[in-house]
Amino acid sequence: METVHTSGRVTMQQVALEAGVSVSTVSKVINGRYGISTATAAHVSSVIERMGYETSLVARSLRNQRTNVIGVLVADFEPFSTEVLKGAADAIRGSGFELVAYSAGGRVDEHVGWERRYLSRLMGTLVDGAVLVTPTITDVLSDGPVVAIDPHTGSTTIPTVTAHNLQGARAGVRHLLELGHTRVGMVTGRADLVSAQLREQGFREALAEAGVAVDESLVVRGAFEADVARDVAHRLLERTDRPSAVFAASDQMALAVLDVARELGIDVPSDLSLVGFDNIPESALSEPPLTTVAQPIREMGRDAVSMLIGLIEGREPADPHHTLGTELVLRRSTRPHGGSS
Amino acid sequence: METVHTSGRVTMQQVALEAGVSVSTVSKVINGRYGISTATAAHVSSVIERMGYETSLVARSLRNQRTNVIGVLVADFEPFSTEVLKGAADAIRGSGFELVAYSAGGRVDEHVGWERRYLSRLMGTLVDGAVLVTPTITDVLSDGPVVAIDPHTGSTTIPTVTAHNLQGARAGVRHLLELGHTRVGMVTGRADLVSAQLREQGFREALAEAGVAVDESLVVRGAFEADVARDVAHRLLERTDRPSAVFAASDQMALAVLDVARELGIDVPSDLSLVGFDNIPESALSEPPLTTVAQPIREMGRDAVSMLIGLIEGREPADPHHTLGTELVLRRSTRPHGGSS
DNA sequence: ATGAAAGCGCTAACAG
């Protein structure tokens, strides 16, 4: 036997050769096309089975316009995006679609607009549509069906799924206020995301409501990433007149603040109350576990994929800007101002 | 909205046409090949920029043998696999590789051997190598570089990354024994995984060590999936002589047991002590939070990808069967036998 | 019922 075992993958070519038929016959057998005798079909099938052949997703994608694969494009695999992924997986089950999640290895800052890049690279060839998680640009030229989760400011053209960021932030900050805190600081999120802006606005509204003036020096810019948040937390917590409470625009940042506080010997919640946003699973794992404004992240992923499948199949979404509720989750990172154990 | 989703993608063809050059010239410009005048290069670049062109991953993959993309193949996106993904992302950062995670939408039971299928579909075309998370088959014919996390029994040929399942399970069960429990049950995992077998073995060894006989009727077969675990938990907990403690081979199953216990009015930990395995983030979110044997899942993902990159670049792994330590994490789902609050 | 041939978007010889 002189089968060439060089490159590894079994191609249709090789199956055809082995079965003594043409590639087109093999293709027809695989795709169940008519015009093949039962005998050859059976024979080819057995050869396919024996050789362990599977069609190449890539080659097939290039040829067909429809791939039955949905893409989830993320800047990085972190707690938020992986929660979205779990939700996306829920929605994909039984839909006949497959799911591919794609990330360029966190090299986001290198190139703002990663989502346009990815979209161009995958859409129309690998995937039939995509869910964009926290995209950075405004004008996503729709190369195809796209749904954004937690999108950039001003993207009104593409369907989105978001949480009630404004209300959520307001509830989180009110909680701090009700605890008697008046010097409350905020670590804001990535300035270009609607969600971050709304969370800051909610912070300001809650303070205004309570008649507390915003000390602008207590509002520092984070970036939804832990390392940036650490620097910023240092700035905030090393001041002698540091805040007694901090609202962070994301759990990742809140966790960074918590970490920095520990380093500085500031006890949470005795010396500092802390509220996050997102309710990623990790927020419950910290010491103390984080009080946070929960977004239904999984559900957002699920709804985004459902919407996308609809779009792919030509249905216009009933509600192109789907918004879900938030909920304050009380854990142990907050305490009344001045209150001891 | 009447956006036409038909033609969509800008192709190299169109760029070439627009720039008044041939496709190969465009290709050379994009790939920085020598032999292009600075003038044309600049011109072509500007056209590319203006048209928002990006090369199609698929087309490029088909042509090149190397893609610089690493695949993580999972049966489903659930807490365990997404933790692996976070670790994989850690390892990929700065490596020059991109990461694609692929799942067929949880349709695993339909077709045992999903990993062979996925591997054939992606390897050699889309990805340069792959990490298999909890694969189900023995003989993964290496179509290319592959590393398995938590693999099937008997796969000695491919490199693996695992945790110390035996020791971990032993430690978890010992904890229960030290608490004074003697009727301790176990929900085992997917019988075909080495990890599940070792966890059961650890359970048996710990009991033997303590001189406690195993009541086989208390050992029930789960499947690492929550729904299967629920049935099995019912069987275990509805008996009049139900165990006072249960060791579950995974957190997902432990969480299911917890849920069933609640339904049956059995209080954890007062009436039932429960120990899980994995320490997925969700295990801390339950009420009560779960005592569990922690595996360093992220680290496993990280190590698997590092190993894989080495393999792709032709380096033999120093330790082809890399094993990481486990650690008992005490939370609130266990209590001394007969002990009240 | 089967096969030859074209072409999906791209890259890499090889000519010019």
Add this chain to the structure above:
DNA sequence: CTGTTAGCGCTTTCAT
């Protein structure tokens, strides 16, 4: 320096 040509693995007319 630039264009022409030949495929990568597959599907799909269109002949046979």
